[in-house]
Amino acid sequence: MRFSGFSELLFHWAKHAPDAPALKYEQNGTVGSCSFSGLFDRVKARADLLSKEPKHACGILADGSFDCVVEIFASVLAGRRTVLLGENTADEVLFEQVKEAELDALWGDPDLTEALESALCEHAEGGEGKLLFFTSGTTSRAKAVVLTDASLMSSAYNGGALLPLSPGDTLLCMLPLDHVFGFVCGLLWGLSCRACVALGRGARHYHEDCVFFRPTALSAVPSLLGFLLKYRALNPELRLILIGAGGCPPEILTAAKATDARVCFGYGLTETSSGVALSLGEGDPYAMTVCPDDTITIADDGEVLITAPTCMMQGYWRKPEDTAAVLRDGVLRSGDLGTIGDDGKLRLTGRKKEILVLSDGTKLYLPEYEQALSKALGGEAVCVLLVNDQPILVLEGEPHDTAAVWASIRPVLDARARNQQIRAIEYYGKPLPRTASGKIMRWAIQREREGL
Numbered sequence: 001m002r003f004s005g006f007s008e009l010l011f012h013w014a015k016h017a018p019d020a021p022a023l024k025y026e027q028n029g030t031v032g033s034c035s036f037s038g039l040f041d042r043v044k045a046r047a048d049l050l051s052k053e054p055k056h057a058c059g060i061l062a063d064g065s066f067d068c069v070v071e072i073f074a075s076v077l078a079g080r081r082t083v084l085l086g087e088n089t090a091d092e093v094l095f096e097q098v099k100e101a102e103l104d105a106l107w108g109d110p111d112l113t114e115a116l117e118s119a120l121c122e123h124a125e126g127g128e129g130k131l132l133f134f135t136s137g138t139t140s141r142a143k144a145v146v147l148t149d150a151s152l153m154s155s156a157y158n159g160g161a162l163l164p165l166s167p168g169d170t171l172l173c174m175l176p177l178d179h180v181f182g183f184v185c186g187l188l189w190g191l192s193c194r195a196c197v198a199l200g201r202g203a204r205h206y207h208e209d210c211v212f213f214r215p216t217a218l219s220a221v222p223s224l225l226g227f228l229l230k231y232r233a234l235n236p237e238l239r240l241i242l243i244g245a246g247g248c249p250p251e252i253l254t255a256a257k258a259t260d261a262r263v264c265f266g267y268g269l270t271e272t273s274s275g276v277a278l279s280l281g282e283g284d285p286y287a288m289t290v291c292p293d294d295t296i297t298i299a300d301d302g303e304v305l306i307t308a309p310t311c312m313m314q315g316y317w318r319k320p321e322d323t324a325a326v327l328r329d330g331v332l333r334s335g336d337l338g339t340i341g342d343d344g345k346l347r348l349t350g351r352k353k354e355i356l357v358l359s360d361g362t363k364l365y366l367p368e369y370e371q372a373l374s375k376a377l378g379g380e381a382v383c384v385l386l387v388n389d390q391p392i393l394v395l396e397g398e399p400h401d402t403a404a405v406w407a408s409i410r411p412v413l414d415a416r417a418r419n420q421q422i423r424a425i426e427y428y429g430k431p432l433p434r435t436a437s438g439k440i441m442r443w444a445i446q447r448e449r450e451g452l
Contacts, residue, residue: 001193003192006077006153007077008153010043014037014040017194018036020035021035022036022038025199033196046071047078053105055104055105056124057102059085059098061087061094061106062087063087063109063202064200071107072084072177076131080105082130082131082132083144084131084132085098086178087109094112095115097142099119099121102124104122127146129148129150132144132146133180143322145270145316146314146315153188155273155275155311158291159184159274159278159291162292163189165190165193168195169196169216169217170198170213171186171217172217174206179245180270180274184275189219190217195217198215200213206224206227207231207233210238211235214237218242219241220243222247222248223438225248234259238260239262240262241256243256244265246438247348257285264278264281266278266279271312271327273312273313276311277296287346287347289345290345295307296338297340298339303334304334307332312332315327335351337351358389358419358420366384369384369391373393373409373412380395381431382395383445385442385445391421392423393405394445395426395427396427396430396431397428397429399427402425409422432445
């Protein structure tokens with residue numbers, strides 16, 4: 001069902017399905033629940049309190065709890081500009097995000113909010129219905145994307161139109177709510193379909209939550225799904241798995257399809273309020289049907305161009321030039337590469353920003369290269385950078401047997417042209433930085449290496 005915003009969503013189900021369970025969560029070691037009418041009452045009461053406070057822009061450290069969900073909805077209903085922040089994001093990054101988003105209030109972990117208070121501003125600009133999500137920042141510094149509760153609800157409608165859930169379903173939300181995929185496909189998708197959403201208990205309980213909540217549907221990033229499959233943590237009641245927020249290796253898809261669940265793959269961006277295309281669990285899992293509200297075309301250079309009038313961002317916060325660089329006349333230049341087949345379905349082939357262009361014009365597709373190098377090293381996390389027009393390999397952790405590393409990757413290098421071969425190996429000295437969805441942040445490694 002299509003809703004115009006959070007207020008209509010909550011009011012509608014509180015009126016038409018008041019006793020139906022809206023949310024499940026852990027309560028004293030067992031599964032507690034809140035009905036749609038109970039959720040509406042909690043949100044309305046909290047919004048009434050917030051509207052009396054002289055604050056205009058709130059940063060919410062999204063811990064995924066029941067209180068967090070109430071706070072997000074209430075903040076929006078109170079007319080505050082609401083910014084979703086990752087509670088596990090590095091403190092120095094959070095500090096800069098709070099400053100960049102020009103916030104005057106924070107909600108979340110008391111110690112963390114206290115540490116961030118000095119980044120707050122005195123005169124924040126409000127924005128009824130506006131929510132800001134920071135991009136993943138895989139290949140460039142994260143930007144604050146301005147969305148609305150209307151655009152997010154339209155995205156949830158698109159997902160439900162292609163993959164409907166039923167009132168008897170339970171959707172398990174294990175993803176961080178500060179990531180737009182987690183927020184839309186882990187929360188709003190379920191609520192808009194009048195399904196019950198089970199709020200996961202965090203990373204420490206990943207291996208237990210499926211058995212604890214017994215979901216029938218699950219949204220997951222590839223790394224999380226791989227973990228659940230490895231430890232056989234999926235419950236037998238699970239009938240639908242939606243994978244998104246990054247490319248999914250074939251082996252994970254194959255293992256997922258070996259379960260009794262229907263396995264679908266989604267593609268979307270923060271700039272489009274999440275999904276724009278989904279595979280429907282039939283045939284090629286990478287062949288995706290475009291969502292009802294959206295139109296996708298392919299540029300001459302292979303870039304995926306997206307028109308999504310109901311779901312498109314309003315722009316990057318305080319970055320008009322960056323906005324104009326990707327959004328022109330309502331068409332978003334995604335930065336992704338793809339094709340549209342005779343069947344009308346979208347297939348992704350790569351990402352422009354993940355292609356290194358050498359001085360002779362040769363292009364090096366990084367995900368494919370890094371996957372091959374990682375496999376040769378037994379699954380070790382790796383990153384390839386371009387330094388002085390030469391590819392170098394950055395490895396996680398402290399220096400170890402470099403000669404053994406060279407010997408392990410030699411077959412991979414020999415299969416490539418000479419100018420594409422790794423010229424040096426460096427060690428990062430600690431875990432490689434990753435986004436909330438598990439992607440290695442190449443830009444952060446590059447900046448730190450250059451001392452920026």
